[in-house]
């Protein structure tokens with residue numbers, strides 16, 4: 322099957338359908354509807370919530386269909402995968418975000434092209450990123466990741482370490498603080514998920530007193546973005562609800578996580 326000159330393999334059509342553009346459009350429309358309803362339930366303006374599509378494991382050639390469906394920012398968990406896709410799709414001119422943990426030896430790749438980084442969680446990383454961005458003459462929007470679930474598998478600062486960390490951010494002029502990020506507990510029980518979002522909101526309310534730029538909350542994924550919006554999310558990071566189920570288990574991204582959370 323050919324679409325827009327892109328040949329789809331059997332595996333592609335099994336995962337994304339014969340017409341990925343129409344499938345992505347339909348999925349986006351349903352996510353949009355759910356965002357609208359969540360906003361309406363708590364009296365928020367739809368314009369106050371940004372949808373950040375998470376494209377991990379979606380092959381670069383399939384992302385051309387996502388572009389055609391209107392998506393202009395792609396978020397990836399792993400920097401190697403992001404770099405390969407960025408290079409393959411450079412002419413599209415989309416924005417790339419990194420939402421996953423970054424090893425310090427990978428800083429140079431991120432600094433080269435990423436617009437946003439949602440997993441800042443150490444001084445050493447902040448320092449290395451700042452230096453590298455200066456060499457590239459670039460700036461980076463950053464969200465400070467906080468571990469609100471207490472799970473060891475999750476990256477991010479301990480909540481008690483947040484304010485001292487926030488007070489150091491002024492030393493890194495190439496990092497543009499935007500807000501806080503968290504991954505809630507992986508659970509279908511929303512009574513356990515919501516407190517993670519509520520905690521991040523309370524921490525944000527403290528953090529903005531020290532640095533007014535840290536005003537946004539990056540929280541909520543396919544399984545919990547509506548609850549996140551009700552708890553105040555400004556950015557929701559949504560993958561599977563747009564691109565379909567991933568072949569890789571979540572434990573691939575969060576080592577130590579039970580595969581059936």
Ligand SMILES: *Cc1c(COP(=O)(O)O)cnc(C)c1O
Nearest residue numbers: 375398420542543558559560561
């Ligand atoms: C994969 C991922 C998401 C999106 O998860 P989905 O279940 O695909 O919506 C959000 N945030 C981070 C950090 C991720 O790695």
